[in-house]
Amino acid sequence: MGMKAATVATILMPSGKAHLRMEAMMLILWIACAVVLVWKDQIALLHAGLFAGAYIFSMLLLSPDLDLAKSDAFHRWGILRWLWLPYAWVFRHRQMSHHLLWGPLTRMAYVGLAAVAIGALVRLGWRETTLGSQPPAASILAICLGVYLPNLEHILADRLTTTWRRKRRKHRL
Numbered sequence: 001m002g003m004k005a006a007t008v009a010t011i012l013m014p015s016g017k018a019h020l021r022m023e024a025m026m027l028i029l030w031i032a033c034a035v036v037l038v039w040k041d042q043i044a045l046l047h048a049g050l051f052a053g054a055y056i057f058s059m060l061l062l063s064p065d066l067d068l069a070k071s072d073a074f075h076r077w078g079i080l081r082w083l084w085l086p087y088a089w090v091f092r093h094r095q096m097s098h099h100l101l102w103g104p105l106t107r108m109a110y111v112g113l114a115a116v117a118i119g120a121l122v123r124l125g126w127r128e129t130t131l132g133s134q135p136p137a138a139s140i141l142a143i144c145l146g147v148y149l150p151n152l153e154h155i156l157a158d159r160l161t162t163t164w165r166r167k168r169r170k171h172r173l
């Protein structure tokens with residue numbers, strides 16, 4: 001993992017509010033697509049709802065900028081914001097946290113681990129409620145897509161709005 005300074009990036013990146021505005025606009029587009037797909041019986045209403053819920057959760061609370069302890073997303077966690085201090089400490093700004101695959105995966109794993117740890121601490125009935133019945137694959141897919149898209153949009157916006165590039169280019173788009 002590179003340990004070079006990334007200070008240039010922090011000056012050139014879009015603000016948290018600019019990200020939120022753009023991702024909210026994209027959500028309207030995604031919901032319009034989902035409405036058409038539900039109307040055409042291509043997907044279930046439940047899955048469209050799960051997607052939208054996961055998207056909003058990810059847009060507000062799983063921003064790649066959680067790698068900064070002063071970011072909007074960090075503050076949106078309220079009294080639970082301290083949970084992200086180790087994450088912000090471990091992940092340097094706009095490096096692994098902004099990777100198209102590892103970024104979202106690290107945050108989902110992080111939230112999952114935090115939920116399990118807190119659940120174990122307060123002894124919630126996690127087993128009965130969440131592990132009792134296996135959720136169908138389509139629901140999981142809808143949630144993953146909802147979590148992933150805001151991250152993808154954020155990272156692309158970061159990359160497009162700055163000429164700063166250090167990583168090797170992968171011509172995927």
Ligand SMILES: [Zn+2]
Binds near residue numbers: 065094158
């Ligand atoms: Zn960012």
